[in-house]
Amino acid sequence: MAETDSFLHLARPLGPVAMASAPSTAPLNVVIQPQAVFSILDHSLRRNADQERVIGTLLGTRSEDGTEVEIRSTFAVGHTETTDQVEVDMEYQKQMLALHLRANPKEVLVGWYATSSELNTFSALIQNFYSGQGDGTWPHPAVHLTVSTEPGKDIETRAYISAPVGVTAERAADSAAFIPVPYEIRYGEAEKSGLETIASAKDAENGSTNIFTDIEALERAIEEVLGMIDRVSRYVESVIDEEAPASTALGQFLLNTLALAPKVDPADIERDFNNHIQDVLVVSYLANTIRTQMDLSNRLATAQLTLGGGESTGENQRGGQRGGKGGRGGHQRTQGGAEEVRA
């Protein structure tokens, strides 16, 4: 995925069109959020049988100086390609953009995607539309993202911006020089855990998974750590047996890591451990007590009318009060618990 291509930023050559406000020529980095790629892949699966590739609009944010574009969402746009003609549903693109911006007011149009790595004349035409003035991204460059979805091959993503070429205005309209720009797929903490959940389905035969519970996730993490420790110790053993090349740096690193094991007085550990485990158990106990108390109090409150007669009303009022008091008692104790936890 993360091809380690290196990039040389070139100022993109500008066309012959003289402009009052100079379009941006700053180097550009593209950041892609994973759900954008997911949407593109999903769209690719929903293409009509006769379509080689499908296209859509990229939306996201642009940093103030225009040097970083973050692609956050996408939507599909219908188009048809024949050997000598391409038609993009511009009306659809406009309507969908308006709808999308209503729900995501912070996002702007940043470019478009296609689900094949090929760049051709039609790409140039569409690119010129997206980077144009008016409905396009002008004066910022439009980002073109290609995501190859050929079966049996790796999914290859590339990002481009373009510069106009062509000697006459007519030639310039259907030509563009695509300039590759570096990109990175970036995810935050929440996305990471979401990806993990989704990823657990990847090895299943039918691609389905159930949601893991905390304890199962813990088990998996521990298994992974054990696996890594095994790998490292195998490496160390083979170095000792002079089967693998030794590295001072790796040795130092491992030593430093081992030195991270805390040296604490057993009595301290014992004390900290007991304090914490008590906090944890007390909170759990209280939560369940509170739940039971509330349930009891509500049951008593709703049970009263079945008994009938004034006498039972009194009795149940007492019951209700008892429940209420229990609740209050729980209240104070939880506060105690909370303080303990904070301490």
Next chain:
Amino acid sequence: MAEYERSPPYGRPGRGLVVMKIIKHSTQAFPTTVTGSIVGMDVGGTLEVTNSFPFPVVEMPPESHFDTAAPNPAAAAPRAKANAVYQAEMIRMLREVNIDANNVGWYTSANMGNFVNMNVIENQFFYQKEMNERAVALVHDPEPEAFRLSPKFMAAFRENKFTADELQKSNLRYQDIFVELPVTIHNSHLITSFIHQLETPKQSRPADLPPSLAALESGAPAKSTVLTPNFDNLLLSIDPFMEKNCDLLLDSIETHHTETNNFQYYQRSLAREQTKINNWQQKRKAENATRATLKQPLLPEDEWQRLFKLPQEPSRLESMLNSRQVEQYSRQIDNFVASTTGKMFAVKGNLLPGETAK
């Protein structure tokens, strides 16, 4: 309603795409609640959610018959009129590009399980009533959970039958509010292959041994953002989670207390009125007895219905929701405690190896 009850809680494969889209939406606005629509189709009893889109936030007048107007307009967005139009429009657009777009429900983000509230109930009620009785609510917290309102609850909510008397009759308990549905996540093969690539970046050649410690620490592998391994759940961070949960529980106790007080106030004023009525009735009886002996026309004995007004019994709905909320909290605390105690004993066992031998 009967046919409702026959339908078992079906599994719903939520697509990886939907999960990611909802995560993006909710993290952008965190900690504000966000809502959106989920679309998909019903395939042989399994609700397949294939796509989702967020709702625009619209300011809406408090039109609900419960006076708990949303302080956050996004929370009420799913049942806003403007959004019904938006949703229809969006679904029409999605269909044009071959997405199986039928409305199957809505989603909301939640934080630490605090989703059992009037807004969620009203939204879901609106969906099950107006849209489709099989509509689901997808709560993202941060794992997806799906549920519907139970038919029993729907019936009670429709007529607002939440007095003690009615609850007695319907035997509706807080456990019966929701029908929880199992969620499975299904990925298309392309997405599966993409995730594989994210996890194991292509390496053209075996890495060289690092020349120095500094090179190792600043090198590419140390900085790379590959997906796995993720060891966040090995962290022994206990206090913040516990503290937050205690705060939430305190809030619930507060609510419970208010509700109990309301109810007791009602009972007291009811008893007061009842005494007044009894006195009045006795007085009238005595008067009539006198009148009977004097052969005077009797006075009507049911006039008290006009003279005295019995207080309105407060709805028990809020208490019910609160009970369900507390159950949610205690469930998540139990889950947390289960894994935390395990971790803690493991740490202790490692730091004090002698202890474990005992």
